[in-house]
Amino acid sequence: METLKFKSNIKCTGCLQKVTPHLDSTEGIESWEVDLKNPEKVLTVQGSGITEEQVREAIQKAGYSVETIN
Template structure:
């Protein structure tokens, strides 16, 4: 099982609501989580075998956010 993590510009629960449809479409519903307590606002995708880094970055960009793989 491969896990991907990204540092993001997501800041709050409202931001999460905005990115939810994009991430659900790209990586699957209930297959991602953003740690708002972490200063880097880390997005974790636990089951990422079929997910490309570029797809995640592009999905967040469509929602108006940035992501950088860590």
């Protein structure tokens, strides 16, 4: 299982509700969470065979953006 981390502009529970269907329907994602208490609103995604681009596309479809954390 891989773990990917991103800085995001997902700021509140309403934002989480908007991205949930997009992330939940992305093949390969097994779990994900956004740390709303972190100033960078870190999105952590765990899955198998998932790419940064797939996560980025899912978030963009919901109207948000992410930046990879190395």
